[in-house]
Amino acid sequence: MDVFRSLRSRNFRLFFSGQSVSMIGTWMQKTAVCWLVYRLTGSALLLGVVSFAGLIPSLILAPYAGSYIDRHNRYKVLVRTQVISMLQALALALLVYFKYYNITGIILLTLLLGIINAFDVTCRQSLMVDMVTQREDLPNAIALNSTMMNFARIAGPALAGIILSNWGENVCFALNFFSYIPIMISLFMMKLDVPVLSKSEVSIWTELRAGFHYISHDKDLSSLLLMLTASSLLVMPFNTLMPMFAKDIFNGDAKTFSWFESAAGVGSIISAIYMARLKPGKDMIKILITASCIFSLSLLLLSYAGWLPMALVFMTCSGIGMMAQTSAINTYIQTHAQPQMRARAISYYIMAYQGMIPVGSLLAGALANMAGPKFTVLLQGIAGAVAVAVFVSYRRKHSREWDNSDTGGVQPA
Template sequence: MSSGPGADSAPAPNHHHDARTTSLHTKGGTFSSLRIRNYRLFAAGQVVSNTGTWMQRIAQDWLVLSITGSSAAVGITTALQFLPMLLFGLYGGVIADRSPKRRLLLATQTAMGVTGVALAVLTLTGRVEVWHVYLTAFVLGLVTVVDNPARQAFVAEMVGPADLRNAVSLNSANFQSARLVGPAVAGVLITAVGSGWAFLANGLSFAAPVAGLLMMRTGELHRAERAPRGKGQLREGLRYVAGNPDLIWPIVLVGFIGTFGFNFPIWLTAFVNDVFHADASTYGLLNTLMAAGSLVGALLAARRGSSRPRLLVGAAALFGVLEITAALAPSFWVFALLLVPIGMCGLTINVTANSGLQMAADPALRGRVMSLFMMVFMGGTPLGAPLVGWITDAYGPRTGFLAGGVVSALAAAAVGLALARAGDLRLKVDFRRGHRHVAFVPRETAERPERLTATV
């Protein structure tokens, strides 16, 4: 189907059957994926809609807190937005594996724009109630069930396996760049004219990705094998992931961190309101600082050539430790500055897990693998957010934040040991000068007596 300038004269579709066995000739450079026209159009559209999305997130959290005065209510809103991913996430992966992803994204991006406009109309007319926000969040979550795996898998079709990791990293950099602008603009808009205009800006912003998708040269896409309709495809995807340690353990780790460690809307609103006694502009500032760290983390990830499990586990452990430290921060600026490295580590976890899973997965099952990844990373929030919100309300923001950090650090330690066992590795501690002090090494190497290599 021709759908963009030059589509009729484009070269024949490319076919990459398995990213694991395709010879990868990475072009190098932090922005190498942007040399591909289709990906440039996608990235340009996403930066506009991502900015609107961050504006809506900030405005939505602040509106709910203003209406109810409850951190738990903010947690309920977050939970409703991610509950559909928990309930139906795997079905979204099946749909993404069966369907043309570009057409699917045209539908989902349009639907997301409509939800933003609807909430804007309710707010600007003064009719908004907290249940309207709850309903809008839930509808947006339903659309996201299909949009997320389709968008994740579509990246591979735009750039091919050689540039996949770079494109995943740039997607995250794109998202975090918007996060730098969105919260700051949202804070100004909320203070000056109210939340409704932020919702309207978000709804209209989805015109950009829709236009980008329509302008793509479909003949230049790297066609992935599409799964035929059939029974048992959910079970097939789950069995595939469960039988592969390179897939199951990273998913388990991001599940724990997504459920308990990424509840920043709850913690930051509570710290701003109850600890620092500030306003929406301060909330926007804290989100901007975290986004700055995330952007740096994304750009560093774009330069790295691999997605090693040890990087994922190390980033997760440091993420937990930093959250614990921030929870105990004695002043506003210490707390605020700690959000920068927290953002870097959080982004590193996301990019490393995302790109590692996409490279390890069979293309015919990639949608289901990525839907499971998104289901546990985002869908775990409905389980964690109300609990974290209750702890924050009952025992204070510091205790809530501390609990999230402790769970993240413990999960990193447990998954690190599980991956080491699956790879027949063991922990080696060596305090000699010039040696790595702590490392996982093959079991035979670790058990080899050091005296064999010592000088007599």
């Protein structure tokens, strides 16, 4: 089928299958960590701290990671990050198995995973172009990768809800450890033709400055990254408050919380399938604007929802909007960035996406403690709508100055 055309590439097919299992385990762990912290402390602020610890390394390290990956064999870097992630999962599983419920220890292990992911995510994204045989299949591969990740976002929390209710957090963490085995097997089965890198004559800090200069002087890319930064800081952290919605507003348990996560995942899969079916040449900017409007509106409606099924519908809509927003920006950057700058451009995407969410999570957690989760989500929806209006106004003002087309078509290498 056309929607799966990038799976014709053997290396991407291996990566897709192995990563699918691993990501389900990752989402099981994320759900279990959030539930464990809130169960032990009852603190929305600590929920924000956990999210902050897991994602703040992307804000600090992503540009360095992009420059580092541009100088090293991306495949070898990816193998190393997966091995270290597996060891982190084992450490967390042992911590909880022996009932050493130390919040500081959990936060430090979450911070370690965040440091690993600052390199791992950038590496995976930049390596994708080498996994796909036909370059025109790259946007489809990006969309399918997002579909896989968001399927894991459904299956992981759903399984975690069942496991948490029946066996406890330690089983979730143990299963996450074993979920790394398929991706390790897939990586070792790959036969990647990764370009041979010549030893760079300049320092990594010089290349860091070069990457920043490239991004900051490309108004097309920088406007998209600023839009993503605003959304990641002010809108996306609404997810941090979902344990409060499940437990305090709808009087639910761990299974109720997993429904919220899974609902957002269903919406993300719907959106990802739509993105995967797009043919080259589609206008990514229009898709971005439409998706951002859907995202903001769904949060406004979620803040007023008093009936659980309706709240889950709005969560599904939020997943549709958020997935299409980030996927459109990711696709545009990967298909328009200069090849020698691709990893660095992606690193700024990771910094704007994952790096700003932890700061927003802290703000959301603190505000929810003072004003309640519903009012916080309402403000996040308003902030998203304002960000869209500013982005559209900026694009219209500067559109005549740009030579680049506002389409998501693939440029020649």
